[in-house]
Structures are given as structure tokens and as C-alpha cells.
Amino acid sequence: MDTARRTPGAPRFLHLAGEQLRWDLLRALAHSDHRVGDLITAVGQPQSLVSYHLRKLRSGGLVTGRRSSADGRDTYYRLDLDRCAELLADTGQGLHPALALVPPTPPAAGSMRGRVLFLCTGNSARSQMAEALLRRRAPHVEIASAGSHPKPLHPNAIAVMREQGIDLSGHHSKHIDEFTGQRFDYVISLCDKVREVCPEFPGHPDLVHWSMPDPSAAGDTPEASYPAFARTADELSTRIGFLLPNLTRTHLTETRRS
Structure with missing residues (x-):
């Protein structure tokens, strides 16, 4: 029997970040917290698509939102970099033990x-x-x-x-x-x-x-x-x-x- 067929499914990070628009959103949020309007400009996609994929990223725990203190009608979205690091480590480990992420050495x-x-x-x-x-x-x-x-x-x-x-x-x-x-x-x-x-x-x-x-x-x-x-x-x-x-x-x- 092909053992590959009995292995677990693809790691969660790949499901969450594997779609191109979600990856673009993650990259934008890795740089700065943004509102939906900022993200629409950054990725060049309509609001309906941006909002849909933001919901997916939020439900997956990669992105969080907080109401703006300047305008309560707006929400600022933030990338949880610690959670990303955790899921990326699981992704490498799931493919091969030698690919487990090593924590980066802090810059001198x-x-x-x-x-x-x-x-x-x-x-x-x-x-x-x-x-x-x-x-x-x-x-x-x-x-x-x-x-x-x-x-x-x-x-x-x-x-x-x-x-x-x-x-x-x-x-x-x-x-x-x-x-x-x-x-x-x-x-x-x-x-x-x-x-x-x-x-x-x-x-x-x-x-x-x-x-x-x-x-x-x-x-x-x-x-x-x-x-x-x-x-x-x-x-x-x-x-x-x-x-x-x-x-x-x-x-x-x-x-x-x-």
C-alpha cells in the first residue's frame, strides 16, 4: 500500500496561506496593521474578496481585529506573527523532521x-x-x-x-x-x-x-x-x-x- 495515502492531511498553515490573495494579505499585515480599505489598496482586489479571505484568516487564528479608537466603524487587522511561526514550524516538521524550523538567532x-x-x-x-x-x-x-x-x-x-x-x-x-x-x-x-x-x-x-x-x-x-x-x-x-x-x-x- 502507498504509505503517502495514509499520512495526515496538509498542515493547517498551507490551507490558510496557500491561496494567493490570502498570502498577499498576510504579507501586507506582516508589515503593518491595516483597515479593510488599506488592504483593498494594497492587494488590488474588491472588498468582497478581501473581507471573505480576512474572515478565513481570522477563523484560522492568523489574523486578529480590533475596533479603531479613532473611528469605531473601522477595524484594524493585525497578523499574529507568533502564531504564524508556530504553524510554520509544524508545517516543516510535518514534511520531514530535518525541516523543523530553528528559532532565528537574534541580531547582534x-x-x-x-x-x-x-x-x-x-x-x-x-x-x-x-x-x-x-x-x-x-x-x-x-x-x-x-x-x-x-x-x-x-x-x-x-x-x-x-x-x-x-x-x-x-x-x-x-x-x-x-x-x-x-x-x-x-x-x-x-x-x-x-x-x-x-x-x-x-x-x-x-x-x-x-x-x-x-x-x-x-x-x-x-x-x-x-x-x-x-x-x-x-x-x-x-x-x-x-x-x-x-x-x-x-x-x-x-x-x-x-
């Missing part, structure tokens, strides 16, 4: 260069935490953060970062205008409202959106909102981990000036 700190700007509305939590987390893992990258309506640093942001051995107590909030005219390799917006008002920066930086809720809105007291700050720190750590390899390949600001 000295190999990462460039300039990164994190933006949110208040520059009081998300963008400050992202700046601090990336700076610890990529000390040779120039990193800044700012907000469209700066507010004092939230005490929970300081407390959560302190648990990770990072001191934010001396940081202060900054307005986006302080960085107008400067060149960056990546401009990463962390809230939906600031994405709508993000100014243009010279040199055509890579614009990335991470749609993340404001942790300070999760409770009426610092005690009530603290768990949301801890979740925000965890999500930022994960997203930054996937950003790091890009910082070894990015076109540096100095190159863009030439």
Missing part, C-alpha cells in the same frame, strides 16, 4: 542601525515604553518618541518598565512638532488617532502602524489599569522582537541623504 546589537520614531497621542505610555524597550535591545539605533497631544508620563508606565529593569522616571513627553523635518528609517504609530494626523517626514521613512489600545483607558484608577499596562508591555516586546531583524536590513538615514 552592533549590527542594527538607523533611526526609529514611535508616536502615540499623549506620549505618556505606549510610545515611551516602546522607545525604552527598543533602546535596551538595539543600543546603536537612534530612537525617539512623541505625541500629538503630550501628557505627563503615566505612573503605570514607569512602574511596568521598572519591573523590567528600565527606569523611565527621568523621561518627559514631547510633541511631534519637535521632530518635524527630521529623517527616520521607521515611523511607527501606536494608536489609531495619531495615525490619522501623522505628519509627513522627509526621506520617505517606512510607515508602520501598530493598533494598540490606550492602557490608561482600561480603568478609573492606576490600580485598575495596571494589568492593561502590563499587557501593553508584553505586546510591545513581541512586536519589537519582530522589528529587530528589519533594523539589520534597513536603508539607513545616512544612505537616504546621499
